[in-house]
Amino acid sequence: xxxxxxxxxxxxxxxxxxxxxxxxxxxxxMTKEDGMYVVNTTxxxxxxxxxxxxxxxxxxxxxxxxxKIEFLKNQETPKYFVKVKKLLADKWNDMKVNDALxxxxxxxxxxxxxxxxxxxxxxxxxxxxxxxx
Numbered sequence: 001x002x003x004x005x006x007x008x009x010x011x012x013x014x015x016x017x018x019x020x021x022x023x024x025x026x027x028x029x030m031t032k033e034d035g036m037y038v039v040n041t042t043x044x045x046x047x048x049x050x051x052x053x054x055x056x057x058x059x060x061x062x063x064x065x066x067x068k069i070e071f072l073k074n075q076e077t078p079k080y081f082v083k084v085k086k087l088l089a090d091k092w093n094d095m096k097v098n099d100a101l102x103x104x105x106x107x108x109x110x111x112x113x114x115x116x117x118x119x120x121x122x123x124x125x126x127x128x129x130x131x132x133x
Contacts, residue, residue, distance in 0.1 A: 008074070009081050011061050018041050025055075027132070028043060029043060029044055029128055029132075029133075030128060030129065030132055031043075032111065033060075035062060035066060036057070036060050036061060036062040036132040037060075037061045037062070037129055037133060038058055038060055038061075039058065039059040039061065039121075039125040039126075039128055039129050040056065040057075040058050040060075040072075040112055041056050041057045041121040041124055041125045042056040042072065043056075043094050043122065044121070044124045044125060045057075045121040045124050045125075047118070048117050048119070048120045048121055048124070049111040049113075050074070050076050050081075050113050050114040050117035051076055051080070051111070051117075052074075052075045052076050052077065053074060053075040053076065054074060054075075054117070055071070055074050055076060055081075055114060055117040055120065055121055056072040056074060056121065057070060057071055057121045057125060058070040058072060058120065058124065059067055059126065059129070061094075061096055061097065061126075061129055063098055064098070065094060065095065065096055066092040066093055066094065066095050066097065066126075067093065067094075068070050068090070068093055069088070069089055069090075069091075069092060069093075069122065070091075071085050071089070071118075073089070076115075077111075080108070080110060080111040080114060081111065081112070081114055083108045083111055084107075084108050084111050084114045084115050086116060087106075087107075087108050087115075088108075088115065088118050088119070090109075091103070091105045092099060092122060094107070097126050097130060098127060098130075100122070100126055101120060101123065101126050101130075102105060107119065108130075121130075
């Protein structure tokens with residue numbers, strides 16, 4: 001009887017651990033890809049609005065340096081957002097994360113809201129990286 005009770009308790013414990021492991025979500029914001037951390041600001045910057053809507057990014061970081069910024073699909077006015085991408089895409093490249101957080105980056109005249117949203121997403125992504133690497 002005692003052996004059966006111990007076996008049942010052990011099986012219940014194993015089942016509980018298995019359920020907990022299955023329900024745990026992987027980090028949806030930061031992943032690792034080819035030896036780089038990749039921070040996706042889609043959920044981090046859900047409240048950061050450009051001229052029309054959000055401006056999500058992927059920030060690639062390796063050895064505590066920004067490798068590149070990738071602009072994700074958004075609803076900003078294409079004519080203006082092309083200028084934002086052209087000017088801001090490589091502004092943080094090769095900067096150490098702490099330096100990139102302190103960098104004073106100019107936006108695009110005529111696309112101020114979109115530029116500010118991109119800069120805020122970069123800040124959010126880099127801060128997330130620092131806290132969670």
